[in-house]
Amino acid sequence: MNLKLIEKPDILLEASFSRARKKAGAYAKQKTPFYTIKGKEIAKIEAPYDFLESTLLKVVKDFPSVDKLEPFYKDLFTFVIDVNETKIALAKVSATVRIIKNMRREKIIALKEIRYEKGAVQHSKDLTREYFGRVSSLIKKLKGPITIYNDAARKLRELPSIKADQEAYILAGFPNVGKSTLMGKITTSTPKTAAYPFTTKGLNVGSFIKKYLPIQVIDTPGLLDRPISKRNNIELKAISAFQHLKGTIIFVVDPLQEMLEQQNLFAEIKKLFSDKGFIIVINKTDVASDEQIEKAKKAFEGNFLILEGEGLDNLKAELLK
Numbered sequence: 001m002n003l004k005l006i007e008k009p010d011i012l013l014e015a016s017f018s019r020a021r022k023k024a025g026a027y028a029k030q031k032t033p034f035y036t037i038k039g040k041e042i043a044k045i046e047a048p049y050d051f052l053e054s055t056l057l058k059v060v061k062d063f064p065s066v067d068k069l070e071p072f073y074k075d076l077f078t079f080v081i082d083v084n085e086t087k088i089a090l091a092k093v094s095a096t097v098r099i100i101k102n103m104r105r106e107k108i109i110a111l112k113e114i115r116y117e118k119g120a121v122q123h124s125k126d127l128t129r130e131y132f133g134r135v136s137s138l139i140k141k142l143k144g145p146i147t148i149y150n151d152a153a154r155k156l157r158e159l160p161s162i163k164a165d166q167e168a169y170i171l172a173g174f175p176n177v178g179k180s181t182l183m184g185k186i187t188t189s190t191p192k193t194a195a196y197p198f199t200t201k202g203l204n205v206g207s208f209i210k211k212y213l214p215i216q217v218i219d220t221p222g223l224l225d226r227p228i229s230k231r232n233n234i235e236l237k238a239i240s241a242f243q244h245l246k247g248t249i250i251f252v253v254d255p256l257q258e259m260l261e262q263q264n265l266f267a268e269i270k271k272l273f274s275d276k277g278f279i280i281v282i283n284k285t286d287v288a289s290d291e292q293i294e295k296a297k298k299a300f301e302g303n304f305l306i307l308e309g310e311g312l313d314n315l316k317a318e319l320l321k
Contacts, residue, residue, distance in 0.1 A: 006149060016048035020045075023047040034116045034120065038111055042112070046108070048135055049101055056093050063149075081151075081155055089144075090145070111127055162205060163216065168246065169216070170245065170249050171219040173254070173262070174257060174261070174265060176254070180219060183204055184206075186319065187207055187208050215319070218245075243272065246276075248277040249273055255282060255295065262299070266280075279304050280300045282307050
């Protein structure tokens with residue numbers, strides 16, 4: 001998600017006032033020195049608002065409306081950031097820009113009404129100075145809202161690119177069962193690892209072509225690789241987001257690991273994703289003994305079973321149906 005960050009208040013102010021000085025310096029001479037001065041002061045007042053409007057309001061407008069998001073991303077937003085806090089922060093940014101707009105209009109009207117007389121030049125400059133001081137005060141008060149927005153934007157920028165309206169295969173299973181290796185064998189694109197806000201690990205997203213369309217393959221380490229009792233609240237909520245995806249769970253079994261724990265994890269995942277299809281892949285068949293493989297097959301009998309290795313072609317054929 002390509003969300004722009006907002007610069008710190010001091011940087012915004014420096015950029016705004018720098019533009020004001022440049023615009024005033026480029027202002028053409030008028031018929032009299034006084035009208036030239038007034039014109040320069042008006043230019044100084046216009047420039048900061050023009051910059052702040054194009055910079056800050058664009059951020060506000062570009063921030064997606066959570067209520068209009070598809071359920072998958074709506075849930076992800078809710079779990080990754082404090083949506084209400086972020087909305088309030090953006091509302092404060094928007095309100096500040098509106099206040100500055102009204103001030104700009106008032107100061108420009110006041111400048112245009114000044115007639116040449118004693119003290120008129122100083123009065124013109126005082127109006128501009130007052131405006132700059134007020135703008136500076138307002139922007140500095142946005143330090144908190146800007147920090148809140150930037151924190152939210154950074155987290156949202158890390159969200160994986162997953163098309164919720166397209167078919168997906170979600171890999172599940174205990175750590176070190178070979179999910180990443182299997183993913184590399186069944187995907188035609190190089191899996192991309194993206195930062196994952198719910199865990200300290202990465203999210204692997206790859207794809208393969210099925211009837212000329214890309215099909216997503218997703219590995220969610222840290223979410224679907226341990227029992228519910230060991231997951232925190234954020235992870236539990238994140239799992240509900242993945243329930244919105246349509247597709248199939250590929251549960252990878254390692255015959256070298258404890259079988260009962262893998263059976264229990266599979267039972268939990270099957271309850272969580274009861275609306276999805278399941279494929280059991282018994283991995284590491286090249287290093288496991290015949291006895292270990294048979295034990296794994298027996299533990300998961302009754303499910304659609306595929307042996308990695310000699311059965312990999314069968315898995316690919318199943319995915320391409």
